Amino acid sequence: MDDSAIRLFKTTLRTNNHSVTKTRLIVFNLLKGQEPISMNSLLRIGKNRFDRASLYRTINLFEEIGVAHRVNLGWKYKIELTDKFAHHHHHLSCTNCGRVIPIREDDELEKLIIQISDTHNFSASKHQIEIQGLCSKCMRLKVVM
């Protein structure tokens, strides 16, 4: 699974006429098997392995060829791999501790989204659903206090 994702990634680059480079592999690996991660964190982690400009160019490319996308969490955004490399899902983000909990795809929810779009004659290509609140842990703490 690990290996196959990288293989798919390389193929995706090639079929889109882009080179397989060190920077792209590093960034891909940073994104793989992770929670959504911010540009800033990526930058901090990869500081001496790639440049800021390259990171932005890399993420832009990843979006273009459908490898990664930006997830909006409240005000900021973070990056995560697309459904091709991880299952389609949405997030619960805890406003207290910052934890981001992925939630599994819900057929009913997805169907509803399509249905609502249709009602408006709108051809939806993608969507984000972000839910904010308190995770079970923080909720417990709040109650105690």
Add this chain to the structure above:
Amino acid sequence: MDDSAIRLFKTTLRTNNHSVTKTRLIVFNLLKGQEPISMNSLLRIGKNRFDRASLYRTINLFEEIGVAHRVNLGWKYKIELTDKFAHHHHHLSCTNCGRVIPIREDDELEKLIIQISDTHNFSASKHQIEIQGLCSKCMRLKVVM
């Protein structure tokens, strides 16, 4: 209705220990009864009535006390009043022409969100749903071309 929103706004400021100021009223009025609006537009419109720094401080305050919030539309974000001052709703945003279409609250959708949160022992306080795609107009154009 017009007046009552402003009254509620003033009360909200006061109960949160903040002054009712000219700038805050202007910004509130700019947001009222509008589509989500970008910082840039607000800035352009209010250029000679308030300063950039004040606008940012105002919007931050509005978020803090639950008067307005940032809506992420694809990569950028815009500002709009919260449900307290406008009905709860979500958006369809056209990736071609940039139009933002508000969609009316859908009971089933809202219920589903709560239900999913519950499953994860998560106490949801708010959520955003953003759908991107082509509006009917742009879709027609694309087909023709």
Add this chain to the structure above:
DNA sequence: TTATTTTTGCGACATATTTGCAATATTTAG
């Protein structure tokens, strides 16, 4: 391996957002 094509790092920009502080407006107390 060499030639060709792409990508990277760097520094300079451009834009977006935040901060400190003195001046001004708002609120409070009388």
Add this chain to the structure above:
DNA sequence: CTAAATATTGCAAATATGTCGCAAAAATAA
């Protein structure tokens, strides 16, 4: 209503975030 106390504003400067051009380095093609 006025004066004192407190909160907010504008301005200029500092940071943060994102983009660009170009020579050097890496990847691909021959």
